[in-house]
């Protein structure tokens with residue numbers, strides 16, 4: 053059974069800080085007051101009875117009161133009640149026919165949030181015409197074959213050699229099997245492969261996520277949809293944060309400070325610039341594996357996990373001693389942990405917004421403010437899964453990853469035209485910037501016990 057709206061939006065903090073979910077009416081990212089009014093912003097037309105839940109798209113209000121729990125994109129729709137969701141709606145590639153079947157219940161005057169918005173809408177059309185939102189199946193077959201070849205290499209190194217260093221070389225290659233599978237899972241769970249057939253995409257995602265990478269693909273998707281729709285957003289009143297930007301071990305932005313209230317948090321945050329690298333490297337993988345299955349109830353993910361641990365145990369059984377088993381997994385997990393930096397560096401030192409600021413800001417502009425690209429040569433795109441072009445991926449989450457590099461020059465042009473900073477740094481620069489940022493944030497942190 054899929055998690056409920058409340059579970060998904062409150063899980064990140066409630067489970068890690070140990071707090072109870074907010075008791076102040078928060079259920080779907082809107083307060084009791086907002087929900088009761090049907091709409092949040094004064095300039096919007098209220099619903100007839102004042103109690104319906106309306107979402108605004110392209111200047112029309114749609115009543116989603118009975119649709120929230122059925123929405124195929126999950127509970128995030130509830131976070132846009134009473135708001136103009138035009139840009140996030142289109143960015144997610146909703147088929148325009150979806151709204152043709154729904155009768156609007158009112159209209160509102162669309163407010164220009166930023167002059168660049170029109171240009172980004174135009175860019176999307178240009179990219180559509182260029183075919184950047186279409187799937188190259190041959191490309192995916194090749195990617196899958198690479199994963200399979202790497203996987204066979206691991207087996208070969210572990211089963212055909214008795215030298216410990218060949219086994220550990222196998223562990224190193226295993227990290228790449230996990231990493232590359234993770235990227236393919238990412239594409240599937242964004243419906244970037246079959247696109248109009250979500251069931252097939254989810255099955256592919258579960259195979260590469262749970263069976264190969266070892267994490268629950270649906271758990272990841274639940275969090276990732278919020279991460280994309282509401283990147284770096286903090287809702288202090290409801291104790292909610294973009295779930296993929298929240299860790300109990302550090303506070304990377306002052307907007308998160310009110311959520312940290314214990315002496316233990318204080319200690320963690322004061323030393324966060326020192327613990328950052330070892331925690332991400334050595335603990336990262338264990339954390340996502342356990343976190344992803346802790347509350348997982350979907351049987352597909354458990355079947356995938358059973359497959360994953362069956363092949364992992366068979367593989368590990370070829371190693372001669374428990375010591376080698378331990379070191380083998382540690383090497384694989386730590387090398388894979390290094391890959392986690394990429395995603396963290398793309399957001400940690402960037403802008404964060406409180407939820408009300410977020411709903412007032414331009415969705416496109418904030419995607420750029422809250423993202424950083426990593427500069428690399430084209431031949432390293434495979435290593436970063438194309439997500440070194442994080443700005444482009446966040447602006448257009450359904451764009452096929454092989455085209456992200458091609459989309460970048462036009463995105464840069466729009467940013468330059470509107471004087472928006474397009475942040476792109478090398479991996480090392482981004483790491484140094486993030487460490488300095490963590491140190492500064494830690495210095496400013498003071499404990500505010502509640």
Ligand code: HEM
Nearest residue numbers: 107114124125128129132137140144146147242243277281
């Ligand atoms: C009037 C409001 C909305 C309606 C009627 C609606 C309807 C739908 C439908 C029918 C789908 C499945 C088909 C498809 O992907 O084209 C879908 C998917 C989705 N929706 Fe919505 N939606 C609405 C608003 C939103 C909003 C505000 C968000 C905010 C982020 C959102 C996020 C998503 C996501 C992430 C998916 C999954 C896309 C994918 O990866 O395939 N939707 N929605």
